Amino acid sequence: xxxxxxxxxxxxxxxxxxxxxxxxxxxxxxxxxxxxxxxxxxxxxxxxxxxxxxxxxxxxxxxxxxxxxxxxxxxxxxxxxxxxxxxxxxxxxxxxxxxxxxxxxxxxxxxxxxx
Numbered sequence: 001x002x003x004x005x006x007x008x009x010x011x012x013x014x015x016x017x018x019x020x021x022x023x024x025x026x027x028x029x030x031x032x033x034x035x036x037x038x039x040x041x042x043x044x045x046x047x048x049x050x051x052x053x054x055x056x057x058x059x060x061x062x063x064x065x066x067x068x069x070x071x072x073x074x075x076x077x078x079x080x081x082x083x084x085x086x087x088x089x090x091x092x093x094x095x096x097x098x099x100x101x102x103x104x105x106x107x108x109x110x111x112x113x114x115x
Contacts, residue, residue: 076103 001013014022026032050059091098 001015003011003013005011047059047063050062053059054062091102094101
C-alpha cells in the first residue's frame with residue numbers, strides 16, 4: 001500500500017504479513033527491546049552522562065556545537081547595495097555561485113584600477 005505524505009512523497013507501507021515478520025525479528029533480537037516508562041524515567045541528557053563516562057574535557061569537546069562554515073581569516077561582510085537591474089540579472093543568469101562571480105569581478109576591477 002502506498003501512502004502520500006504532506007510533502008507529496010510516496011511511502012510504501014508493509015503488508016500485514018511483512019509487518020508481522022518485522023515485529024517477530026525485533027522480538028527475537030536479544031539486544032533490542034521496547035522502552036517502557038521506567039526506562040524513560042532513568043534517561044538523562046548527554047551533558048550529564050558524558051562527563052561521567054569520558055571525563056569533563058572530552059565531554060566538553062563532544063558537546064561543542066558542530067557545523068556551520070569554517071572560520072576564515074578574511075570573512076565576507078554583509079552589505080546592501082543598489083545595482084542596475086540589467087547587471088544583477090546578467091550575474092544571476094549565470095546560475096549558482098553568481099554572487100561569488102560578482103565578488104571576483106569586483107576584485108579584478110580593483111587590481112586593474114588604482115583606488
